[in-house]
Amino acid sequence: MTTKSNTSTKDAGKKGPKPSSNTAWKTVKTSRHPERPVLQDYIELVFSNFIPLHGDRFYADDPAIVGGFAQIGDKKVMMIGQNKGKTTIDNIERNFGMAKPEGYRKALRLMKLAERFNIPIVTIIDTPGAFPGIEAEERGQAESIAKNITEMAKLEVPIVAVVIGEGGSGGALGIGVGDKILMLSNAIYSVISPEGCASILWRDAAYAPDAAKALNLTANALYKLDVIDEIIEEPAGGAHTDYNKTASSVKNAVLKNLKSFENISTEELLNLRAEKYAAMGKFSIDN
């Protein structure tokens, strides 16, 4: 949940082995790279004819979540995504992609609209997490996410979710209950930020690299755990080294997945979605 990446190392010596860098931590850093393409870039490079729609009809329009009708290839869809900024000012304006309840409620309104128009939904996930603030709690951050997750289980149109950067916990899941979940190869998806996890289980946020490794938050790890359906490969140096190439891979992957739902009945779609989520998780059964 916490977004702080500059961490204290003052007690590191007393806490056992020093924090160690590793592949997962490198991926975390790439996923948060300041030049990494954000939603605005994908809107330009992947979609056309984007018609932005605003407001949750209850309280406000949350700039951390952007959505509206859009076309991808020959497909008309409802696009909903979390929008980190490209500059500091932009980022402050968009609250670093951390949505408030009105953002989740806007997302749900647009999803319902997609259902009415009978067009698929594409969600683009890139958030450190839902906004942790007084006003968010006051207006029901938990309720808004819970409602989206529950309603998404019932939506009668296909949903393709793409994690392009940070998949921050419940804040990501609030628009993330897809029939297909795709992830860029350097994106992360986690139950808690590595810093947050380290400060609880290691009692020091400096152990974020160790927590990142333990959390299995990379696309590769999540593919192996049967959480995500597809990894979209980024250019060798990461998505930020070649926007066009990255965008083209995202476009192809989304289109391919959207096409896979073309001849499916609503009933079958909902059954498959229910089965998909019922199968999530690993547990033991003792006799």
Place this chain on the structure above:
Amino acid sequence: MAWYVKKDIAETKHVRKTLWVKCKRCSSHIYESEWKKNLNVCPNCNFHGSITSKERIELTFDKNTFKELYANISPLDSLKFVDLKGSYKDKYEANKKKSGINEAVVTGHGKINGIKAVAAVMDFRFLGGSLGSGTGEKILRAANYALKNKIPYIIFSESGGARMQEGVLSLMQMAKTCSGIALLNKSNIPFISVLANPTTGGVTASYAMMGDINIAEPYAVIGFAGRRVIEQTIGEKLPDDFQTAEYLLDHGFVDTIVNRKDMKDYLSNILSYYNR
């Protein structure tokens, strides 16, 4: 998402060889026998402390009517998660031994003043009542049982949120459990959510907030983000009543606050209106 409240450690401390319980809210020391007799509720300030799933089932269901289901489901350390204190596997094995239950929730069905109900009762002693894969599986299976038999479903939450040691698999339990709730909604099977102290993080942001009726216990901490995280974000201290049951009632997110001693009758009264 997954944040843990240190709470009941303080509630049973040996002080001068006599067993006392220190109330988390008003800090008064209560004899353990008195605390227990009062259903783990502070006689001084009415703070509702933790109770075990077994105790809650006894308080809620008519004698000998509760049949436990899915008790053989337990956690799996599929990430081979190790932190400074050791492995997740060692942790849950120790928790199983200590609590006598296999997961952070007990599921089953029984009768409340003669009315049938399916229930999932979370237990804070088991890894802080955290939502892991086994927890989610049991909650979904119980929801499906309620669906199949057209019996109202009640979930009693007492949880720090999603279980970190299972990574995104825990996060996905939010979607998994809510897909069960979605099916109950579609079939018009009532779902009642009872929120005890604490109900936070991924549990609040999934089924616990999705009750057709949300009932909180007095002074329960209920929220999404952790208090400390919010204080760090805004750089100031939060008021004492922030994220309490009373605060949620004020803001329209719970229907009512019910004392533990009255919960059974309150639930059966509500269920008596179910006419299907």
